[in-house]
Amino acid sequence: MKPIRLGMVGGGSGAFIGAIHRIAARMDGQFQLVAGALSSNPERAASSAADLGIRGYDSFAEMARAEAAREDGVEAVAIVTPNHMHAAPSVAFLNAGIHVICDKPLAATTEQACQIAEAVRASTARFFLTHNYSALPLVREARALVAEGALGKIRLVHAEYLQGWLSDETHNKQADWRTDPAQAGAGALGDIGTHAWQLAEFVTSQTPSHLSAELSSMVPGRPIDDDARVSLRYASGAKGGIWASQVATGQENGLSLRLFGDRGALEWRLQDSERLVLTPKDGPAQILTRAQDRSGSFRTPPGHPEGYLEGFANLYKDIAGIIRGDDSLTGRVPGLAAGLSGMAFISAAQASSRRDGAWTSVAP
């Protein structure tokens, strides 16, 4: 099968997530990167494109126009810019009928999110949001188990995403935009809290109705939250919590999810991502591995550890499948709905925190 022609916005030299997207797109041979507006700096855009051997553009607008006009133009584009620069290119490519694969969170502001939503609804092209962790095989198996009722009625949900890399007043390309309210929109809450939120939502197939949030800036002078503690209420009566922190000293990338139902429990941790602990109410805990995964989200036999890049690649592989017409994959690839849910989480949490933790409706 011929690879799908892929473009990229952002991801020039020195960027982090752009390189990840490129590896993920390449891993299963389903995409070929052919064009990019890789930087807002024209020189860096040109040199980065040359390094990658692809068509380079000075701006995403020009790229959208030009590629849409080419017979061999890009069929899909990856948007890997800071949050405040998701909306404009997404809209431009969607309007041009080009599929969009956008990094999370959806946007820096609710207004930007709405612009994307409108463009998605008006476009013939698809919109995908790379909440990569939900594409890991044991996470997908967790979702299947919950759907089948392995936990019974879910009572307690607890998701954490703990990092320590912003424990100091750090300055570098990655830290700078993430701690700038104008570019990021939210701090730990948006950058990693939305991953925890989406993970819980993906696995439980439930969205909390209300939340109470305590946002903190632990590093003196930091203008954005670096620690977010959120309590959750579900319409079902379930209760939950999300704790996202970037000042959890020593934590490298501690994403985890724990669910307790009236018939069983599930626990998954990114740091042991190839194992899923299922504890039926009346029996011993079981350690599920990829041998039990029914989603087929892997390339190697169980015990040959796959990880972060493979999870990302699972998304790209499924996106290729959807673009080629396999709609059965749609349910497991996050898109606009997940993005809007994440924005509702951010905005409800910010509102609650401003009102000293008052319970606040999560209205998408």
Place this chain on the structure above:
Amino acid sequence: MKPIRLGMVGGGSGAFIGAIHRIAARMDGQFQLVAGALSSNPERAASSAADLGIRGYDSFAEMARAEAAREDGVEAVAIVTPNHMHAAPSVAFLNAGIHVICDKPLAATTEQACQIAEAVRASTARFFLTHNYSALPLVREARALVAEGALGKIRLVHAEYLQGWLSDETHNKQADWRTDPAQAGAGALGDIGTHAWQLAEFVTSQTPSHLSAELSSMVPGRPIDDDARVSLRYASGAKGGIWASQVATGQENGLSLRLFGDRGALEWRLQDSERLVLTPKDGPAQILTRAQDRSGSFRTPPGHPEGYLEGFANLYKDIAGIIRGDDSLTGRVPGLAAGLSGMAFISAAQASSRRDGAWTSVAP
């Protein structure tokens, strides 16, 4: 050295914690159980005393009187009754000049707690509260590390105590009084939440100033909380959380503490109680064992696992030392202050929960 003569109130046949106290008292040979008012049922009191080969009494009041009058009467008494029956015997023995070793939490109501407090202040005898987990060697080492500044300024505190044994509508001797508001005063909050609270307080040497609580009764018809989610604010600016649940299906006894400071982090879990993870900000995590414990709270070399009973016995051993005059041990054995702090936690959490999670002062 001659063993200290010990009495017991509660702990008749079929009781749980009474048997634990007896083993703990016996383990290091520092105590000899000689008398008891082991049950409010006179027949069971008599037969239980006969089984143990000790002087039996029908009531704690009679026991306090009689033992105080004997030359070879008990020097200390363990109170191992349900929460609402802590105050009356504690007061009786304290008034009789007999040391009291009381199970936690301090009482079922604030009023009862005050009665104990008054009696302690008026008595020449000592009062000890068996928050046993804080006597485990790695917990004591954690406290020492925090005091020395190994974590720097503490920013984040997270304690959990998760059990699943009340996931159903359970009925047995242990469950019945613990889910009866009149006898217990509080549910998961009081039974295990206070352990988590005391653990965090003991290790950090800090008490939160305010809290916001969400108490739930997940099992239909249960008249008391079985899940408690509490957010914490410290005067220092630190933030924290306590999550205590008895409906966390599949969890046997999941007590844990995580601390993050600006220079390092600590993590301890009861299910791996002989290891303490210390992560300096700029170095690899270190796995401390009893080889690093400086409190001497053990009987065997590192690697010969000690556990719950030994932790309890550490308390009894230190209590024996204090009774014999070694005041250097006082700081590490919980007493009235820890008990009152726990009661303040319960009452603030109940008040906050009634006011939909409003931030509430923790006034001891």
Place this chain on the structure above:
Amino acid sequence: MKPIRLGMVGGGSGAFIGAIHRIAARMDGQFQLVAGALSSNPERAASSAADLGIRGYDSFAEMARAEAAREDGVEAVAIVTPNHMHAAPSVAFLNAGIHVICDKPLAATTEQACQIAEAVRASTARFFLTHNYSALPLVREARALVAEGALGKIRLVHAEYLQGWLSDETHNKQADWRTDPAQAGAGALGDIGTHAWQLAEFVTSQTPSHLSAELSSMVPGRPIDDDARVSLRYASGAKGGIWASQVATGQENGLSLRLFGDRGALEWRLQDSERLVLTPKDGPAQILTRAQDRSGSFRTPPGHPEGYLEGFANLYKDIAGIIRGDDSLTGRVPGLAAGLSGMAFISAAQASSRRDGAWTSVAP
């Protein structure tokens, strides 16, 4: 029930295992220590006895005579001396009709072992050998699972006991006799290798027929093995290995057992002693805890960690039961047969090692 009157040979001040036996005997209230020949040094014997408040003797021979003559004399005696001093007191007490609870290994030489064997056969009293690890609840459950066929036909057996405390040329009371061939008979092989051997034998109910051994003295000048690597062949066709080392730097007390059968596998590690991993051939691994133990070898609910001392106490409790006439417990308390098997292991391994690892029959 009245406690059984217990004596002790060895275990004076400064000893390690004597204190362990005393705690274990005391834990469940089934024994009362009343007499002892606690040291070969008369002054230390007397002062140690006084410290413990028991009848003291200068020699075990005198003690056996005197106690046998008393109406309230000891009913059982714990022998906690170095290996070469197991036989003489065991014989003396067995001849006096007093039950013997002997520390492992059985003896320092085959000749001494035979003396004990003859005395056991001639005596009305019982002989118990404290291979404590096999009394841990999950080890007993492992044995039950194997007996029920949960693993099918066992193919592979692997036991390890790794310690690092003799990595240097260490000198102290514990190290000195253990590294003296005359007192110990064997080094790592006897001190901890026999534990691994007995653990494998206890759980599988099989004894290897042949072995090939490589014994090493890694610390220059050490006159005894400090590392033993032994390959095993079973009559059933199963193969196995035992690795015992006291120069495994950094290992505190790493005892473990892994079994692989044609239908499933089991893994148990002392450092996580309250969990047993059962992996059926066609399903996920299961983490068994005391909730699954069917031997009742515990005092607290699952999740309240018990450990080394409780395992030892399980033996003492069962020994009390057997002494009182409950023969159903005999099968799970090691005795002469386990002791002789251990001696056969030591002697076959030493013979094989002398012959450069030639396969050698394990003749008990």
Place this chain on the structure above:
Amino acid sequence: MKPIRLGMVGGGSGAFIGAIHRIAARMDGQFQLVAGALSSNPERAASSAADLGIRGYDSFAEMARAEAAREDGVEAVAIVTPNHMHAAPSVAFLNAGIHVICDKPLAATTEQACQIAEAVRASTARFFLTHNYSALPLVREARALVAEGALGKIRLVHAEYLQGWLSDETHNKQADWRTDPAQAGAGALGDIGTHAWQLAEFVTSQTPSHLSAELSSMVPGRPIDDDARVSLRYASGAKGGIWASQVATGQENGLSLRLFGDRGALEWRLQDSERLVLTPKDGPAQILTRAQDRSGSFRTPPGHPEGYLEGFANLYKDIAGIIRGDDSLTGRVPGLAAGLSGMAFISAAQASSRRDGAWTSVAP
């Protein structure tokens, strides 16, 4: 930089390791697969090549001739056939001056291995052997630590590679050639034992001088070893063991290495491949992660799990570097020496096993 033109021998549809090599070669964009003799079956060779969009050949001999003659012919070729088909294509491509990237073990017989060795020595092209596990970042860090003396003098080496997938009489494409002596040369010993051997050799920079082996065929009727237990002696006085099994029921892919020196110890397990446990003799164990890796063998920050495919890709990336002239990378990419060492291991172990475990020299 332009990708290196890569060919492949073997790896047609249904193959396992060929697909792995393709992903690894693609991951960092350093290679482009352009040609292949993907199957000995001409039809499958043609259709597999068409699927991949590359030049297809009926035979490796034809491919070597044709590609060597093209200006845009392959610069390197990956040999991913069963063991007995490594030598002929390796020789053909080496003779044609084309770099060879060969899967392990080197060959099915010593004679085949010698043919490769001669061709390597005669060729201007390079020869690489894909012992992928030694390219994982924490394994490389382990080697660096040993080289720096972090363990002092190494005394004990223990490597295991346990799988359970051949616990039954299994028949499929992967199982069939691996259990055929003619195609594989050795069973568990060659397929995974050589990985364990190479891992130990790579990390310690030492090769055992003698070994004693016990090879078994546990599944009735299997004509090749499925379990190999090997004892090792080093010239330095160190001792060791390798245990490789494919009948370790329930084990997915249990590769591990433990080293004990007179100053410290190291432990690494593939199932927790992103952590390396370093235990200095007199301090707590340290958990090293990629934050401590100094080899730069990764694409993402620590805590974003990388695994098996990334390890393989590390090799391909370094091979690309070496092909482009960076000789500083040579030391960490296995080649002919590692392959010959592995063959010496296989042949000594088979010889020792035939002589009932006699100690046998490992002569490369």
